Amino acid sequence: MTLTLSCNNKCLFCPRKDFLKWIVCGSWKEIVREIKDVSRRSRKIVLTGGEVTVYPGLFRVLNICRKVFRDIEIISNGRKMKETAFLDKLIGSGANAFAISIYSLSDAVHDTITGVKGSCRETKKGILNLIKARKTRRITIRINTTLSAGNALHAVDMIKKLYLLGIRDFIIAEEIILNKRRKALDLQGIRKALEDVSRLKFRDIRIVLKGFPPCLVRDLRNPFIRYEPYGLESCIKKGWRQEKYTERFRGNFAKLKKCSGCSLDKHCPGFQKYYPDAGRFIRPVS
Ligand code: SF4
Numbered sequence: 647m648t649l650t651l652s653c654n655n656k657c658l659f660c661p662r663k664d665f666l667k668w669i670v671c672g673s674w675k676e677i678v679r680e681i682k683d684v685s686r687r688s689r690k691i692v693l694t695g696g697e698v699t700v701y702p703g704l705f706r707v708l709n710i711c712r713k714v715f716r717d718i719e720i721i722s723n724g725r726k727m728k729e730t731a732f733l734d735k736l737i738g739s740g741a742n743a744f745a746i747s748i749y750s751l752s753d754a755v756h757d758t759i760t761g762v763k764g765s766c767r768e769t770k771k772g773i774l775n776l777i778k779a780r781k782t783r784r785i786t787i788r789i790n791t792t793l794s795a796g797n798a799l800h801a802v803d804m805i806k807k808l809y810l811l812g813i814r815d816f817i818i819a820e821e822i823i824l825n826k827r828r829k830a831l832d833l834q835g836i837r838k839a840l841e842d843v844s845r846l847k848f849r850d851i852r853i854v855l856k857g858f859p860p861c862l863v864r865d866l867r868n869p870f871i872r873y874e875p876y877g878l879e880s881c882i883k884k885g886w887r888q889e890k891y892t893e894r895f896r897g898n899f900a901k902l903k904k905c906s907g908c909s910l911d912k913h914c915p916g917f918q919k920y921y922p923d924a925g926r927f928i929r930p931v932s
Contacts, residue, residue: 647671647680649707653697655723656761658828659794659821662696668891670696674703681710690717690743699726705739712740719743721790724772725765733775737783744776745788745817750800751807759796777812788815795831798839802846809848818843820857822898823920830920833862833927840866859917860910861929876915904930 648670651662662670671677684691691711698704699722711718720736724746727733748769750756756766776787789808793801805816818840823830831839836858843853844866853871855863860875867873876895900919905911908930917924 647677647684647691647693648695649677649693649698649704650696650701652700653695653723654700654725654762655697655765657792658759658761658796659792659824661822661824664824665822665891665894666696668887668894677703677707678710681707681714685714689715690719691715692719692721693741694721697723697725699732699736705735708736708739708741715740717743719745721745721747722772723747723760723765723769724776725768727772727775728768730775730779733772733779737779737785742784743786743788745790746773746776747790747792748773748804749791749794750797751804752800755797755800759794773808773811773813780812786815787813788817789813790817790819792819792821793831793836793839794821795829795835798831798835801839802842805843805846805851805853806848809851814850815852817854817856820918822857823918824898832923833859833917833921834923837862837927844868844871846870859928860914861908861931862917862927864931875913900924902928904928 648666651666651670671680681691693707695701698720708718718741720741722744746769748756749759751770753766757763776785779785780787791801791804801818821830840855840863849870851870855871855873857876860873863873896915898918899916901916902924905916908914910931917928
């Protein structure tokens with residue numbers, strides 16, 4: 647459930663203005679209706695934004711959710727969790743799964759991506775507070791990162807260091823390339839970064855590769871790396887807004903002629919059309 651588009655970061659690749667505006671809850675009535683809708687299908691709800699922790703009605707939402715869901719996940723940049731009192735209140739209100747978005751442990755790299763000086767330090771403090779809280783509370787922690795030209799070289803190092811702190815679950819997501827004028831990481835850069843990740847020697851780690859052209863990452867899967875394609879069907883709103891969202895999202899993708907001979911053709915949305923080196927790296931899967 648997307649509760650708000652407001653955010654305390656200004657990430658370079660944020661999709662909220664282009665995509666999420668179509669699926670954000672527009673009113674309290676809509677929030678209540680959506681909670682009911684999710685509760686009919688699932689015992690877990692995921693609350694997100696924008697940045698969900700800056701949404702003023704978050705604790706009101708949590709108070710309803712805790713009565714109907716077994717699991718409540720918060721996707722957040724974790725900055726507000728730098729205050730232990732705030733984190734305690736979230737956990738006390740029923741949140742028991744936390745997915746924190748961080749792009750690098752280097753302040754300079756992360757802050758350049760988020761556009762907010764000091765954001766990395768706050769996010770890291772939030773993660774440390776979560777790790778501390780996990781010692782006494784039943785919560786799970788996952789790290790979400792988006793691979794981009796600014797942080798690809800730092801991805802492995804970040805995962806290693808967070809692993810040593812006790813984090814075991816990661817999602818590495820593909821950047822949604824919204825603006826072809828901005829230099830995005832090309833497929834060669836993505837492949838290189840993910841190959842490095844696939845060579846990690848930690849056996850009890852779980853890494854999900856989210857998005858990315860299936861043919862590019864197919865052979866990188868191993869016992870600790872799973873591939874998850876884009877799941878637009880998880881968007882629960884029905885009607886013209888959801889259609890607009892799906893249409894806008896799919897409009898970002900393309901296929902090559904040779905894709906028609908690919909065994910994944912029917913299930914693959916294609917690759918993002920702004921990749922300059924698609925001709926070299928997109929290869930039909932037999
Ligand atoms: S359909 Fe095209 S983009 Fe998708 S996996 Fe096959 S070759 Fe790659």
